[in-house]
Each structure stands twice: as C-alpha cells, then as structure tokens.
Amino acid sequence: MDDPFEIDEFAASPEMRLQDAPAPDYLANLNAEQREAVETLDGPLLVLAGAGTGKTRVLTTRLAHLLETKGQTERLHPQQILAVTFTNRAAKEMQERVAHALGRPVEGWWLGTFHSLAARLLRRHAELVGLQSNFTILDSDDQVRLLKQIMDAEQIDQKKWPAKQLMGIIQRWKDKGLSPERVNESVEFANGGAKYLYKIYQERLAVLNAADFGDLLLHCLTLFQKHPEILRRYQETFRYVLVDEYQDTNVAQYLWLRALAMVHRNICCVGDDDQAIYSWRGAEVGNILRFESDFPGAKVVRLEQNYRSTPHILAAASKLITFNDGRLGKELWTELDTGEKVFVKGVWDGEAEARLVGEDIEALQSKGVGASHMAILVRAGFQTREFEERLITLGIPYRVVGGPRFYERQEIRDALAYIRMVAQPDDSLAFERIVNVPKRGVGKATLQTLHQYSRDQAVSLPAAALDLIGTEELKPKMRQAIGGLLGDFKRWREMLETTSHVAVLETVLDESGYTDMWRTSKEIDAPGRLENLKELVSAIGEFENLTSFLEHVSLVMENEQNADQEKVTIMTLHAAKGLEFDYVFLPGWEEGVFPHQRAMDESGVKGLEEERRLAYVGITRARKRATVSYAANRRIYNQWQSALPSRFVDELPDEHVERISDTGLGNHRGNVSPGAWGADDWMKMPSWADNKPAESYNPYGGTGERRFASAGWQDRVRKNVIDVKPDGETSYTTSSKSSKYKVGDAVRHRKFGPGTVKAVDGNKLEIHFEGVGTKKVVDSFILPG
C-alpha cells in the first residue's frame, strides 16, 4: 500500500487570488488583531459566536486565507488541513465557498464529518485494530439486529430489555470513548448485563469484520494509543485543524481532535454554548469551556453582531435563552430594520395548525415569496406527517429533510446486501438478509442451525454456512441452495478482478434472480422498484470500488431530490442547525411535545435547558419572520389528548411578540403521557458526572520533524478507500479448530442419537449412528456418549 502520509511537492499557482473573499463584513466588527487571527493565526483559536453571526463564514474565510497566504509563503498543502463540519451538507457548502473565493476548486484536504474522516483514516490502518480494510460499516438497523441475535443466544428477555434501548446505552458508552474494557474499569454502577452484552457485541463485530458508527472513532483512539508512531505522523501532517459546531462534540470526538491537533496546535474551533443540542448523544459543552486550559495561550474571538434576523426575532430568542442558567452569556445586536414581531398562534387541534401554516404559505407565495425561503421546523420526525398531508392537498411542493431515503427502500437494501456480500465475505447481516431473497427455501430452522454453529465457532454466518454444507447437519435441499449461493458469490468476487463493478452489480442482480423476482411480481410498485434498481446501478458507477460506494451510502448519502425546484422545507429542529430561512414555522409548542416529556423525565432541569436551547435554535433560523404555534388538542394513537401551551411560549417577551389565539383555549391541564421507560435498575443510564475518561487518557506525544516525500497524491486522495481484494480462497475468517473427539469415541447427536466416531477431519466428524447410518457432522453439535 502507498504511504498514506506522502504529500507531493507543492506547486502553487502564482496567479491564485481571493476573488471574492466570503462576506468580509462578517468580520467587520472585529479589530485588526482579531481579524488577522481569524484569517492567518498560528496557534489555538476559539471563536465564540451567537446565532446568525456568521460562524461558518468565519471558518470559510480562514480556510480561504490559509490556502492562499500560507499556501504560497509556507507551502501549506491542502492535504495538511483537517476541517470538521457537523453534516456532510455543511462540508459540501464549505468546499464550494472556498472554491469560489479562490477562483479554483480545492481538493485533497480532509474536509468532512467526524465519522467520514475517521473512517478514511481507519481504513488505512484497519489491520492494527483487528479489522480488514474492507470492513463493513453497520447502520443502526444492523446494529440492533446483531444485538438481538446475541440476546436470543443469551436467552435474555427482550420484552423487558429491548435490544434497541440497550443499543442506545452501548452507543453512549462509545460516544464517551469507552471501549468494553474501559467500561468495566470506569462504570461503577450495577449494569453488568449491558456491560456483558457490549463485550460480546464487540467481539462479534470483529468476527464479522464490521464496525458501527461509534467504532469509527473508538478504533481510531485505540490505534493512536497503541501505535504512537502512527499518531505522530498524522499530528505532523495536519498543520491546521478547523472545527465547526464545537459545542456539540462528544468525548470521543474531542479526544480524536485533541490527539491530532497536539503537535502544531493550530486548532480553530467555532461554537456557541447556547446552541448545544446534542448532549443526548454524548456531546459535552465542557469541551468548549475547557478549550483555554487544553490549549494555553489560546486566542478567543467573540462574534456578537447578528447578520441574519430582524431585531424582534433576535430579541425574542435572546430573552428566551436567558431562562437558562450557567451560560457564557453574550449580547447579540443587529443593524437590521425592525421588521415583524414573532407571531404566536394558538389553535384548536393539529389539523387546524396544519391548515394555518398552509394558508400562511399560500399568502406568502401570492406575494411572490419562493417556497424555498420557507421552512417548517418540528420537534420530532413524526410531526411532519400532518404538514405533508396539508401541503399535498394544497398542491404546494415540499421536501422532507431526513425523511425516508432512497437507500432505505426494501429493494435497495436488498441489492446493497448483495453488494456487501461481494465486497466483504464475512458480512453476516447482509447474508442473512438475502439468503432467502429471492426464495430459496431457506427458513427459520436452517438459519437457526447456521446461527448456532457460527456462535459456537466464532465465525461469521456465511463462513458457518460454508462449513456446514460439507456435512449432513443440513438437509440436502438446503445444502444445494446455500452451496449454490456461496458458489455464486465466489464467482462474482472473482469476476471483480477482470470486470468493472458496475457490470458485476448487474450480473449479481440478474444471476441471483433478484431482478426476476420483481419482474414477475404482481405488486403495484414492482416496476418502480425495478426503476430504483437501475438508478442504483448508475449511482455505483461514480465510485472507485465497492467499498467506497458502500461507505458513501452509510456515511454520506442524502436524499438528493431535484434541488433546483422551489420547495418548502420540512425538517426537525436538530436538522435545521446551521441553516437559515426567511420565513420559519415552529409548530407543536406544547408541554410534553416541546419541551419533550422524556427529555425532562430523564434529565430534569438539564433536559429542559437543552430543549430551551433547541427553541432558541428554532427561532434564530428565521431571517424575516418566525411563527410559533400550539394546538389545544392532539390525536395520539387515535386518542384525543389536550395539551397546555409550552412554557417557552410564556417565556417569549410580550414586546416582541404578537399573540393570536383562535380559541382562547388550551388552558386545561391535559394528561400528557410521560412514556414510561427504564424503571428497571438494570436499564438505568450511568451517572457520568464522576466519570472522566478525558483526563485519564493521554494519547499525544511530543513534537517531531516534518518530512514529506513526493509522489502523485492527487491520484490517491480521491480513492482514499482501499480496493476490495477478490480472493475466493482465503476471504472468509474461519476457525480452524481441531476436534476434541477421536476415532472410536462414543458420542451422541441431537437428531441422529448415539453413535461411534469413524473418522476425524478437523472439526468435521464421520460418525456411524445406530439405525441411521454413517453421517458427516460437525464437532459442535456432538455431545460425549
């Protein structure tokens, strides 16, 4: 493999110029020193900014200036920059803006989300943490399915302890940078069950050559810890580190960043403590508060001039957020004209609310406002439905961000499972998904036998299948069906060596009978599914290899609808972070919904304050008008429930708000359902207060020399994911245990009864059973006589 640290001789084009520096007025209220710091400072820099003050523009400005100034004077190469954003969309936007500012495209730098950057890094060194470079990245569905299988085997009652919820606990441990061993050391409370499952789960992932989202960072941390020389080289490589939305980094991300930034210490973080809305997935506002002690001598720049919202909107949001304690505190100001007050509207029920929003949108459209300038921001995903229905009725085009995705459709997931099996032979979850699709007569009983063997031998499901088809544990029909399928996969893998992956995918879908399955299907949407499959085939062509395509799907892929069309955006408040719209609708401001009951049940005042920050984020998305609304009645599970207006409604200052109520109702206390989770001790989340993995983990070393070899990096940066090595012979991770039985031993089999061992071949035995005859069976299904 090529040396990942190699960087080509840098050839800067002398005519490179900042064409149109991104919005310089975003830095206008800084003094010359601060401004210079933002643009070119060497050394730690923290930009504290409020909502709508142009945080991200600042990062973009800095990037553009670094590339131009340092690029020429100090031969700073794009590949020596690590820039972390919160979403892939933000990364894309930054890429485009910098390209625009410099008047040329910039490529090769490490720009993306934590997950995508960590995955890129990890692929290069996967062997060192017990994975192969073509490891699968599991989505949350697969994570839960895997845990369910483990719990089935361990005979844990999943009614009492749902796998989904346990998965949440494990993920939060990962967010805190805690591997199974570290959980054992540092989590003191009685949660032995979850700890035990975490350990088994992690062992199983290694067998399957798979990583979940949390692993991408966690394995990096392990790598840095065990291989300081590798960490050192990355520390030397990354001369500048830039981080957006720093208030929402979790412990694992913090450790990752700190480790990488520690040599050059040119780390620039941008954040706003009032917009910390991800503590539920392990984010620590403490990271931003600790910045100055982590990086002594750090320069701090404050941005307080708001360039986005009208004074009324800004004042309403600012007042609301003052109800939180323990803020860093800031005074936002604006030079914009007064504008409209924030509207607060009370309505009778959810339907009336949707109607109201629909009418407002129509009124705006008739005044010539484009639909793309309007957004409906909801607290929870399911709330989008009533608005979608209303907008469909009115014929208003809309798009739901984070809604059902192309890659979540059944036919696409099936096809992806086939690709996964080709790319990574040990992918048990993919194997399980497609082993009987189209129907091959493989049912529960067969699958159970495979599962048992794969657990006992600690091999993947397909490897187990490969072993068992050589024995008589399975019925002849099954042996043929599964054997045929495994043979097909072997052939398809070999085909990759000589054929393009696009052609291979087409072959796979054809020869497996998958396309035929839909072609002959009588379902109404079968033709549409075939269309989708065609789309998938064309999408894969844009990627270097199967692994990079699969990584793109699991980490980057967004629903790319024709963005050029004018559409109203519907999305959750969380997804709206960092965005802005002229007109923003904020429905569902009712106690129990927003603030959400469970946030308060689980985290008390802290939970409430996070909900309030979410409300703050919501209001400050608006440039020209924010419309808050609440309904007095709502139908939940076909049951009518009445609700009180959110306390946040009361906390908005009268002088900046125009209150309109349809009904004057909504003041009788409703029985807002609390949603009873986790009363059981076993399930309780640990208290993290005393748990400080950050302090005890010290992954960074000293400084070192810089050394850069020269080679064609341009070719390499695009394919940062390693090619799949099609290798039918050695591709399965198999266990080569030998049997504890020897010829002549008296043994017993579940199905065949008592018998005598006649021959031994590894863990495969030939046994003569009385009245049954001689059978080939596997060691692990045999009991001593």
Place this chain on the structure above:
DNA sequence: CGCCCTACTGTGTGG
C-alpha cells in the same frame, strides 16, 4: 417451510 391471521405496541432528536 411458508403463509396468514391476530394481538400488541409505538413516536425523541443523528451519523
């Protein structure tokens, strides 16, 4: 083994 019918449960935010 696979299909169909019934009973139950769910919906908090994301990569």
Place this chain on the structure above:
DNA sequence: CAGTAGGGCG
C-alpha cells in the same frame, strides 16, 4: 391507526 412479531395451520 399503523406495522410487526409470533402462533397456528396447510
């Protein structure tokens, strides 16, 4: 009201 897990039957 959905969607699905699990049981029973062909």
